[in-house]
Amino acid sequence: MRRVELVLSRLVWFVPTLLGLIIVVFLISNVVPTDPARIVAGENATQAQIDALREQMGLNEPLIVQFGIYLRDLVTGDMGRSLYTQREISSDLLHRLPATLELTFAAMILAIGLGVPLGVISAIRRNSLTDQILRLLSISGLAVASFWLAMELQMYFSTRLGWTPLNGRISGFGPENITGFVVIDSILQGDWASLKSALSHLILPAITLSLPAAATLVRFTRAGVLEVVNSNFVLYETAMGFPRSLIVWKYVLRNALISTVTQIGLVFGTLFAGAVVVEAVFDWPGLGTYAVQSILQSDTKAILGFSILVGVVFIVINLLVDIVHTFIDPRVLK
Amino acid sequence: MNESLLDVDGLSLGFSGEAGFAHILDGVTLRMKPGEIRGLVGESGCGKTTLASAILGVLPRHALKIRGGTIRFDGTDMLSRTATADQARVRGRKVTFIPQDPFTSFNPVFTIGQQVDELMKWKSPERENAGVPRHPLFTRYPRARRRRDRERILSTLASVQLPQPEQILKKYPHEVSGGQRQRLMIAMALLPEPDLIIADEPTTALDVTIQAQILGLLRKLATERGAAVLLTTHDLGSAYEICDSVTVMYAGQDVEAAPVDAFFNAPAHPYTGKLLASRPEGAGGMTGIPGEVPSFYDPPPGCRFAPRCPRATADCKRRPDPSHPGEGHMVRCYHPIDAGSAAEAAEIVGAER
Incomplete structure (x- = not known):
C-alpha cells in the first residue's frame, strides 16, 4: 500500500537525520570553553587532581574517539551521568519527558483550537474589522516575549485573583504514575481532585506557550483559506447551492489545512524551544527546567542528551504529520 | 404574461x-x-x-x-x-x-x-x-x-x-x-x-x-x-x-436571438453575419472582423458593435430596440441584413476582401 511505502521511506531518513543531529550537537558542546573535569573536581581541587579526572573521564582522547565512545554508549541508551544530579542522564530525561510533552501537547491543542478557526474567520471576513483585529492580535502574539507574558499571567490570575496556582505541576501527591502524564493518570484512576489540580496548574503555562503557535497557525490558515476560496470547486459548490457554512468549514478548510498541518510539525519545534523558558518561569518539572539547570551548571553531557531527545521528538512528530498529511490530501499518495 | x-x-x-x-x-x-x-x-x-x-x-x-x-x-x-x-x-x-x-x-x-x-x-x-x-x-x-x-x-x-x-x-x-x-x-x-x-x-x-x-x-x-x-x-x-435556438452576444450586449435555422441561414445582425462568415467553412473562407472588441471601461454608446460595423450610422449611438424579422427571431439593429437579399449577404461576407 502506498501509505505504508511512504512511511517506510520517511523512516529510512530517520537514521541519517538523527546522526547528523548528534554530530552537530556533539561538536557544539565540545566547542564551548568549559572543562567538565574542573566542575566535577570542585573549586578547591589541585591541578593534579583535575588532570587525573580528565584522564579518567576520557577527555584527553581525540574528539573523534570521544564521539565514537559517546555514540557506542548512546546506542545502548547510555547518555552518561549528570554532573549535577549524579544520576543517569537518560533516566533523568525520560522521567521529565512526560511533563514537557503534557505541556506542549496542551499548548498545541490550544493553538490548533484557537488558531485554525480564527484563521478561517479572518479569511472569510477578509479586510473586515474582525480580520484587522485578528491580524493585529496574531502579530502581537508572535512578538510578545513569553517570559513577560508568563509573569503577567501569574501576577494577574495567581497573585491577584488567586484562581490558579503560581507554579508547579500538581498539588499534593498526585495520581499514581502510569503514563507520567498527570492529566491522563488522574482520568484513568478517576481521581478528579488531582485532575482539577493538574489542569489548574497546566492552564497558564499552556496558554503562555500556545500564543505564538496559535498566531502562526492563524496566519497560515488564513493564507490557506484565501488561496482555496477562489478555486473553481468552491465556485461549483456555490453554484450548486451547497450550504455556505458547509463549503467553508468542510470543503475549503480541508484543503486549506494541507499547508497548516505541515506547519504544525514545525510549530512543535518552536513549542519545545519555548517550553524551556515557560517551564523556568512556572517551575514546571519538565525537560526545560532540566535544560536550564544543566546549562547553568555547564553540564555538557546533560545538555547534549536533552538536545538529542528534543531532536528525536521533533523528528517523530514530523513523521506523524507526514502520516496525517496522507489522510488529508490523497494526492500525495499518487 | x-x-x-x-x-x-x-x-x-x-x-x-x-x-x-x-x-x-x-x-x-x-x-x-x-x-x-x-x-x-x-x-x-x-x-x-x-x-x-x-x-x-x-x-x-x-x-x-x-x-x-x-x-x-x-x-x-x-x-x-x-x-x-x-x-x-x-x-x-x-x-x-x-x-x-x-x-x-x-x-x-x-x-x-x-x-x-x-x-x-x-x-x-x-x-x-x-x-x-x-x-x-x-x-x-x-x-x-x-x-x-x-x-x-x-x-x-x-x-x-x-x-x-x-x-x-x-x-x-x-x-x-x-x-x-x-x-x-x-x-x-x-x-x-x-x-x-x-x-x-x-x-x-x-x-x-x-x-x-x-x-x-x-x-x-x-x-x-x-x-x-x-x-x-x-x-x-x-x-x-x-x-434549438441561439442568442448572440457582443461585448456584453445581446444582439440577436433566433431559432437555430434562422440563425445560420438568415442572420439579421451584421455582427452575426460577420461571425458566421469568419468560420473556416464560411462562404469567404477564413476571414476576420476588422477592429477590436471595445474596452469595457469606456464602451461606445448605443450599439457596441457600431465602431466595427460597415453599416453603422449616427442612429447607432442609441441602443436599438428589439425588432422581429421572423417567428422567435429578435434582432437589435437599425440596419439589419435583409434575409431575402443575396446581394446583402454577399456584401457582408465580402466587405473586407
Whole structure:
C-alpha cells in the first residue's frame, strides 16, 4: 500500500537525520570553553587532581574517539551521568519527558483550537474589522516575549485573583504514575481532585506557550483559506447551492489545512524551544527546567542528551504529520 | 404574461476595480422556455460566462454593481439579496451547473462519491424543501433516502456511459480522466432533476475527439428528462449541432436571438453575419472582423458593435430596440441584413476582401 511505502521511506531518513543531529550537537558542546573535569573536581581541587579526572573521564582522547565512545554508549541508551544530579542522564530525561510533552501537547491543542478557526474567520471576513483585529492580535502574539507574558499571567490570575496556582505541576501527591502524564493518570484512576489540580496548574503555562503557535497557525490558515476560496470547486459548490457554512468549514478548510498541518510539525519545534523558558518561569518539572539547570551548571553531557531527545521528538512528530498529511490530501499518495 | 422558465430582462451590471468601472453587461435580455436548448454564443470576453454566473449567483460580490434589470427563474428573483432562502432552494435543485473545467471543479481531497453524496443530501429530487437547514454541519442524511438516492446515482452514472460506477465513486478526482470527470459533472447536473442546466463551455477543456460525444450526450439526456439547457459556447459548430435556438452576444450586449435555422441561414445582425462568415467553412473562407472588441471601461454608446460595423450610422449611438424579422427571431439593429437579399449577404461576407 502506498501509505505504508511512504512511511517506510520517511523512516529510512530517520537514521541519517538523527546522526547528523548528534554530530552537530556533539561538536557544539565540545566547542564551548568549559572543562567538565574542573566542575566535577570542585573549586578547591589541585591541578593534579583535575588532570587525573580528565584522564579518567576520557577527555584527553581525540574528539573523534570521544564521539565514537559517546555514540557506542548512546546506542545502548547510555547518555552518561549528570554532573549535577549524579544520576543517569537518560533516566533523568525520560522521567521529565512526560511533563514537557503534557505541556506542549496542551499548548498545541490550544493553538490548533484557537488558531485554525480564527484563521478561517479572518479569511472569510477578509479586510473586515474582525480580520484587522485578528491580524493585529496574531502579530502581537508572535512578538510578545513569553517570559513577560508568563509573569503577567501569574501576577494577574495567581497573585491577584488567586484562581490558579503560581507554579508547579500538581498539588499534593498526585495520581499514581502510569503514563507520567498527570492529566491522563488522574482520568484513568478517576481521581478528579488531582485532575482539577493538574489542569489548574497546566492552564497558564499552556496558554503562555500556545500564543505564538496559535498566531502562526492563524496566519497560515488564513493564507490557506484565501488561496482555496477562489478555486473553481468552491465556485461549483456555490453554484450548486451547497450550504455556505458547509463549503467553508468542510470543503475549503480541508484543503486549506494541507499547508497548516505541515506547519504544525514545525510549530512543535518552536513549542519545545519555548517550553524551556515557560517551564523556568512556572517551575514546571519538565525537560526545560532540566535544560536550564544543566546549562547553568555547564553540564555538557546533560545538555547534549536533552538536545538529542528534543531532536528525536521533533523528528517523530514530523513523521506523524507526514502520516496525517496522507489522510488529508490523497494526492500525495499518487 | 409569459410561460418562460428563465427571464433575464435588461440586465446591466459591471465590476468596479482599480482601473475604474467595467460595464460588462449592458441591457441583456434572455428568455428561455421549459425544455429549450439554447446556445449563448460570442467571442471570448463577450459576457457569456458573466451572464451564466449572474444566474447562478456566483459573481464576486465585493466588486459587483448591478445597474438595472432582473433575473427571474420560475418566479424567483435571483438577484435580490433578501430572497436568498428562495434562491438557495433553486440553486442546485431547479437550476444546475456544468462547469467549464472538469479538472479543477471537483474538490481534490474528497472522493467523487463523497461529493455526489453531498449533492444528493441537499438536492435530491426527493427532498421536498431544497433549502438550507439551520445547522448544515450537523444535519444527518436520512438513511432510507440515502439508499434510494444511491440507486439514482448509479443509474444516472450508467446513463452518462461511465463504466463501473461503483468503482468510480470510490476514486478521487485525480484518478479519473477528463472525459470521465465531465461525464460525472453532467451526471451531477442531472441528478437533482432540474428544470434548467447551465453549461458553461462544457467541452473546451476536453479533447476534440470527445467534445462531440459529450455534447450529444448532454442533449439527449436533457431532452429525455425535460430539462432546458443554456449552453455558452464560442464554437458555432457545436451550437448548430445541439441547440434549438441561439442568442448572440457582443461585448456584453445581446444582439440577436433566433431559432437555430434562422440563425445560420438568415442572420439579421451584421455582427452575426460577420461571425458566421469568419468560420473556416464560411462562404469567404477564413476571414476576420476588422477592429477590436471595445474596452469595457469606456464602451461606445448605443450599439457596441457600431465602431466595427460597415453599416453603422449616427442612429447607432442609441441602443436599438428589439425588432422581429421572423417567428422567435429578435434582432437589435437599425440596419439589419435583409434575409431575402443575396446581394446583402454577399456584401457582408465580402466587405473586407
